Amino acid sequence: MELIFNKSVSGRRCTQFPANDVPVLKEIPKKYLRKSPCNLPEVSEMDVVRHFTNLSKLNFSVDSNFYPLGSCTMKYNPKFTEDVARLEGFTKLHPLLPQLRLGGILAQGALEVLYEMDRILSEITGMDAFTLQPAAGAHGELAGVMLIAAYHRSLNQKRKYILVPDSAHGTNPASAAIVGYEIINIASNKNGTMDIEALKAHLNQDVAAIMMTCPNTLGLFESDIDTIAKLAHAQGALMYYDGANLNAILGKCRPGDLGFDVIHLNLHKTFATPHGGGGPGSGPVGVKKELIEFLPISRIEKRDDGTLYLDYKKPQSIGYISSFYGNFLVILKAYAYILLLGKEGLIRTSEHAVLNANYVLAKLKDIYEPAVEKTCMHECVFSASRQILKNVHALDIAKYLIDCGIHPPTIYFPLIVKEALMIEPTETESKETLDHFIHCMREANRLTQENPEVLKKAPQTMPISRLDETKAARDMNCASL
Amino acid sequence: MNIPNNLCFTKEHEWIKIEGDTGTMGITDYAQHALGDVTFVEIPKKDCEVKQFNIIATIESVKAASDIYSPLSGTITLNNSELENNPALINQSCYDQGWIAKIKIKDIAEKKNLMDSTSYQKFVEGLAH
Numbered sequence A: 001m002e003l004i005f006n007k008s009v010s011g012r013r014c015t016q017f018p019a020n021d022v023p024v025l026k027e028i029p030k031k032y033l034r035k036s037p038c039n040l041p042e043v044s045e046m047d048v049v050r051h052f053t054n055l056s057k058l059n060f061s062v063d064s065n066f067y068p069l070g071s072c073t074m075k076y077n078p079k080f081t082e083d084v085a086r087l088e089g090f091t092k093l094h095p096l097l098p099q100l101r102l103g104g105i106l107a108q109g110a111l112e113v114l115y116e117m118d119r120i121l122s123e124i125t126g127m128d129a130f131t132l133q134p135a136a137g138a139h140g141e142l143a144g145v146m147l148i149a150a151y152h153r154s155l156n157q158k159r160k161y162i163l164v165p166d167s168a169h170g171t172n173p174a175s176a177a178i179v180g181y182e183i184i185n186i187a188s189n190k191n192g193t194m195d196i197e198a199l200k201a202h203l204n205q206d207v208a209a210i211m212m213t214c215p216n217t218l219g220l221f222e223s224d225i226d227t228i229a230k231l232a233h234a235q236g237a238l239m240y241y242d243g244a245n246l247n248a249i250l251g252k253c254r255p256g257d258l259g260f261d262v263i264h265l266n267l268h269k270t271f272a273t274p275h276g277g278g279g280p281g282s283g284p285v286g287v288k289k290e291l292i293e294f295l296p297i298s299r300i301e302k303r304d305d306g307t308l309y310l311d312y313k314k315p316q317s318i319g320y321i322s323s324f325y326g327n328f329l330v331i332l333k334a335y336a337y338i339l340l341l342g343k344e345g346l347i348r349t350s351e352h353a354v355l356n357a358n359y360v361l362a363k364l365k366d367i368y369e370p371a372v373e374k375t376c377m378h379e380c381v382f383s384a385s386r387q388i389l390k391n392v393h394a395l396d397i398a399k400y401l402i403d404c405g406i407h408p409p410t411i412y413f414p415l416i417v418k419e420a421l422m423i424e425p426t427e428t429e430s431k432e433t434l435d436h437f438i439h440c441m442r443e444a445n446r447l448t449q450e451n452p453e454v455l456k457k458a459p460q461t462m463p464i465s466r467l468d469e470t471k472a473a474r475d476m477n478c479a480s481l
Numbered sequence B: 001m002n003i004p005n006n007l008c009f010t011k012e013h014e015w016i017k018i019e020g021d022t023g024t025m026g027i028t029d030y031a032q033h034a035l036g037d038v039t040f041v042e043i044p045k046k047d048c049e050v051k052q053f054n055i056i057a058t059i060e061s062v063k064a065a066s067d068i069y070s071p072l073s074g075t076i077t078l079n080n081s082e083l084e085n086n087p088a089l090i091n092q093s094c095y096d097q098g099w100i101a102k103i104k105i106k107d108i109a110e111k112k113n114l115m116d117s118t119s120y121q122k123f124v125e126g127l128a129h
Helices: A045-057 A080-085 A104-125 A137-154 A171-179 A196-202 A225-234 A243-248 A289-294 A328-364 A394-403 A431-450 A453-457 A469-474 B029-035 B108-113 B117-128
Strands: A129-131 A161-165 A182-186 A207-213 A238-242 A262-264 A285-287 A299-302 A308-311 A380-383 A420-423 B014-019 B022-027 B038-042 B055-061 B065-069 B074-079 B101-105
Touching: A080 A328, A104 A129, A104 A285, A104 A299, A104 A308, A104 A328, A137 A171, A137 A207, A137 A238, A137 A243, A137 A262, A137 A285, A137 A289, A161 A171, A161 A196, A171 A182, A171 A207, A182 A196, A196 A225, A207 A225, A225 A238, A238 A243, A243 A328, A285 A289, A328 A380, A328 A431, A394 A420, A394 A431, A394 A453, A431 A453, A469 B038, B022 B029
Parallel strands: A161 A182, A161 A207, A207 A238, A238 A262
Antiparallel strands: A129 A285, A262 A285, A299 A308, A380 A420, B014 B022, B022 B101, B038 B055, B055 B065, B074 B101
16 A cells, blocks of 8 residues: 555645734744645645545454454454443533532543442452553553552561563563562462472572562463462562453452452553553552552542542652543443443353353364463463474464454563464454464464465465564664655 | 583573683574564663673564573673664574673683573573473
């Protein structure tokens, strides 16, 4: 497809503004003006509409294709939540209103959504309070680790380390490092869960927290979680829960009950708000009562008469983590989703997500090596270790799936699995869709044995075939305008 | 799999060539192969002190970002700045032009924690299963 810059014709415009016929009171100071034109494409409105409509048709999205991207829970976003988020009472509300004198009373509905969401998420996860401000999962992690630091500081403790399993998402060590902690990697055992002996070797009173994902990125429930939490608490360390995989345990168990003290959720993963470019995201952080005083400002509180207001008088708070109240309309969509499904619906969501992943695992494990020989939770991980003997890599299989109309699964993650293929079907996919996927994966293996060139050349059905990912990463300045 | 016999190796697939009190280190052929095309190397700073098996560098490839650990304790005397412009050297020549850092060795006794080429060969074969 042609770039919009190539469609540019000098002087062409979407809108022809009339000449200015009112006096200019103040010119923009020269120093702020650019010295040369900014080289925007000069196109008509029709050009813009056709260009971006055609571009959008090239999208590979969960609305158009099966999207089994493990570890990132690309679930379908039910459209009724868009209707709810489009209600004028919400979209036309000014975010400053609750802070204005007498304005709060006009924003009670929006404040109630946030207040209720705090209560609902606390109930689902077994925590005591939530902040809804973080704008994405990693932002939530950063806020969560800052809360951990504030907690230890309040006890006059200087703790240096945060322990992270080797199967963790890369954002965990990154968030902890940004807050100033040193990271210690804890090895997994042969069952794919945290190695208790390796943990004990590094756990002492210099450890601020252990960050864990449960089920972990191998799709396995950390069966020693109770022991791990007790060992951590005995040393005064806190337990941090990465909510990336909460979709597997909704209504079945609660991180708060498992011993976690701080948790972040990804509303765009678990509660079906748009994800990955379609966002924005939302990463609420929940805490146990010992950490409530450190939560970011503002907090939504209830007066005796039942009305809600924003409270900024929190001297122990870590302060602002983002402007206003987070990505409000995203929180609203998740609120609508939770209310529609209710308790029974959320439990069935997890049950179906786990069932679907295990169906895929059972139907493929004879030809693809499972990372661990166990029943999985909401996602299953294979290694293309048998296929690599024919010089076919996980990447080739992923690219072939595109030709089958399927978005590639996550590959090369978790890092501890060689040639990893990580598949998360989610709860909304039918047996027919899963059977089609299984058929395509078996076909990929047949081609590996009989005609691997087809895989090496994939994708063939896309506007652009195999991308040179190495060049894209090494030579980042290749498109200069 | 190329495993030169004059080097020492770590379980994390780094190599070190010990000459007197200086060690030259990099990653092994097994490691560069597993990583795939290397796209970026964050090289260690000169004069920086490193401890054995602590992070000395970070390598990004098309597959992942990985920490690289120092085979011995010591002080960085030289880094391979060539890698900043040409990270592909790690893939093309991991034992020669793709070296990462030279270290002034602090305690040669730590060598006992490293493998020789024969043990490393066995270690790598064990991983293949």
